[in-house]
Amino acid sequence: MDFQIRSFQHNAVIPDIEGVHNLVKQQLTFIGYTPTYQDVASVLANAMKEESRAVLWVAYQQERAVGMAFGNVCCGLESGGDYLWLNELYVAEEARFHGLGTKLLTEAQRWAKEMGCTYLAMVTHPRNERAQHLYAGEGFELESLVWVDKYL
Incomplete structure (x- = not known):
């Protein structure tokens, strides 16, 4: 299968935005949330605002969104500078088992290195x-950890 991966930031016009919304909704549902279409549209609009350090990678197959990764550039003392926190990586079921997850991950790493991220x-x-x-x-090193969070 032939895939094209594009990255988007800062008020970007995203081709097949409906497909991207569906991918994000599927990913969030997979991890236990029940977002509405409006929830997804709102969070993506927020992520693409001019001052955001977020980046969205979309994998297209013949102009149709079939996979996505989403991350944020953060600054960390332990990383020695900026690093990429990869929030989401998701491939539509019909596009799985063709190496697309690996391609998205590779593209995110390439982009992060190019942007000066150390981690x-x-x-x-x-x-x-x-x-x-x-x-x-x-x-990647797989570690055990305790996730700590709180909604504000």
């Missing part, structure tokens, strides 16, 4: 063995 980090669910296999196969 890439993310989390995945302990039961998401497919994702863990992908990350381990790409040289």
Whole structure:
């Protein structure tokens, strides 16, 4: 399968935005949320605002969005500078098992290096063995951790 991956930031016009909304909704549903279409549209609009340090990668197959990754550039003392926090990586079911997850991850790493990031980090669910296999196969260190968060 032939895929084209494009990155978007800062008020970008995103081709097949409906398809991207569907991918984001599917990813959020997969991890336990129940977003509405308006929730997804709102969060993507916020991510693309001019002052955001967010980046969205979309994989297209014949102009149709079939995969996406989303991250934020952060600054960390332990990383020695800016790093990329990869919030989401998702491939539509019909596009799986063709290496697209690896291609999205590779593109995110390439972009991060080009932007001067020194580190890439993310989390995945302990039961998401497919994702863990992908990350381990790409040289990422898998660590146990305790996720701490709070809605404000």
